[in-house]
Amino acid sequence: MPSNQLEPNKWVDRYSDYLFNYTIVRVNDREVANDLISETFLAGLKSAKNFKGEASERTWLISILKRKIIDHYRRNNSRKGQAEVKINYTGEDSEGEWLEEQVPDQFVRTAEDDMENNELGLAILDCLDSINEKQAAIFKRKTIDGVDTEAICNEFDITPSNLWVIIHRARTALAACMEKNWF
């Protein structure tokens, strides 16, 4: 039975970080990611009438975002003809260098590494969704944004001891949520 409803005024607070992390690994550009998310929210609003309530709000937004990402690559591919080929090795002395460039650098992160880390990131955000909203917000400010303890205390009007108790609770809940699949 359809039970999910759309609440567009809460989309940004609830899903923007999730959508951002989903997008960034696929397009690898903050500006493009921001544009795609903005387009997704607007497209979501426009097609809100088509939402049947069978999927969760987030799943529905992700399906729109996926289409936006594909469109982004299609647009880029249509500009392919404009690509130019660069020839770097003109002198005889530098001819041997190309070989060195072809050797894979084992310290370079592969696409698989990125995808796996992205899955981990999304799992963390998933778990954060299930804990108390205020705790999750404070945890994100401290852990992901790396904001100073004092600045967060001022922002949320709490004492440092309160902050550490909240962070501790959020971390305990997060660890419990992730334990099964990731530890």
Added chain:
Amino acid sequence: MSEKSKSLFVDCSEAATCCTKAQYDEAGFFEKIKLTIHLAFCRTCRTFSSRNSKLTHKLKEANLECCSEEKKKEWRENISKLQSEEHTS
């Protein structure tokens, strides 16, 4: 500083707070000593501490990013603008 936290022997809840602070490199020298002493005799906190470190490691590995507050504000405004336009039309 409370009387309790002046002692080198702390209870599990204070040790847990020290442990969490240590994950962010914000535990002071005295707090680190209190934590080490507590961990020496408390198995439950040792398990907690190792789980806490694992979580820190996973968080670093995930390399999470948040969108900027300005962008979020802009999106919120756009959404409420579009919503009010829809209501009036």
